[in-house]
Amino acid sequence: MTTSNMPAHVGIIMDGNGRWAQHRNMARTQGHIEGLKAAKRIVKAASDMGISYLTFYTFSTENWKRTKEEVGFIMGLVKKYLMAEFDFYNENKIRIRFTGNLEGLPPDIAQEVMQVCDKTACFTGLSVILALNYGGRDEIVRAVRKITQKGIALSEITEDTLRQHLDNPDVPDPDLIIRTASELRSSNFLLWESAYSEFYFSDKLWPDWDEEDLKNAIISYKNRKRRFGGITA
Numbered sequence: 197m198t199t200s201n202m203p204a205h206v207g208i209i210m211d212g213n214g215r216w217a218q219h220r221n222m223a224r225t226q227g228h229i230e231g232l233k234a235a236k237r238i239v240k241a242a243s244d245m246g247i248s249y250l251t252f253y254t255f256s257t258e259n260w261k262r263t264k265e266e267v268g269f270i271m272g273l274v275k276k277y278l279m280a281e282f283d284f285y286n287e288n289k290i291r292i293r294f295t296g297n298l299e300g301l302p303p304d305i306a307q308e309v310m311q312v313c314d315k316t317a318c319f320t321g322l323s324v325i326l327a328l329n330y331g332g333r334d335e336i337v338r339a340v341r342k343i344t345q346k347g348i349a350l351s352e353i354t355e356d357t358l359r360q361h362l363d364n365p366d367v368p369d370p371d372l373i374i375r376t377a378s379e380l381r382s383s384n385f386l387l388w389e390s391a392y393s394e395f396y397f398s399d400k401l402w403p404d405w406d407e408e409d410l411k412n413a414i415i416s417y418k419n420r421k422r423r424f425g426g427i428t429a
């Protein structure tokens with residue numbers, strides 16, 4: 197694949213872990229284990245392709261509605277594997293970043309996330325952004341609170357003020373957002389940042405995703421004309 201017109205930032209709504217497991221008469225949690233393996237495959241592929249930012253919608257502010265067992269299992273996976281993959285980050289110069297409501301996470305998970313972000317902050321390759329306890333509306337509310345706390349005058353608030361108070365103001369908006377498993381909605385993912393993102397929907401369940409699927413999504417992206425509300429010359 198040529199490196200021209202590559203998306204700098206790809207966001208992924210990983211969907212279908214539960215269905216993948218149910219189709220095999222397995223517990224839903226097994227689907228999350230396979231989902232984690234798929235995430236690692238896609239991180240490696242994105243890193244090799246020269247993508248700069250990859251955001252994974254790992255756990256939404258609404259996912260707390262799931263059973264205690266499932267929530268505990270997903271948090272447990274994060275805790276068990278996030279730091280354990282340090283050698284993989286080091287080999288590929290992958291930086292881990294975070295978006296979401298850190299204060300609402302169990303303290304041990306929040307600490308694990310902060311530690312891995314700290315330890316990989318020096319890596320200059322692909323940035324993998326974990327959206328954990330993340331909601332687009334919540335991110336906007338938190339930004340408004342930060343602005344209010346600073347006492348910024350109403351007349352001075354612009355779109356740029358809001359952007360500067362989002363979780364990662366230095367990260368460019370996602371060029372491409374992928375959602376797997378045949379669901380056609382954005383589910384509160386990167387609401388502000390996705391204003392002009394291109395969307396790619398796939399019927400494949402997340403645990404079945406591999407490098408070839410990412411390539412197909414990027415080929416589709418490369419063939420689109422982005423006008424950002426303007427007109428093509």
Ligand code: FPP
Pocket residue numbers: 210211212213214215216228229231232235252253254255259270273274377
């Ligand atoms: C959706 O499947 C997936 C999630 C709720 C996210 C959990 C993702 C993982 C555990 C993969 C780990 C990835 C990282 C980067 C740590 P679903 O349960 O909604 O599937 P369903 O719609 O078929 O029920």
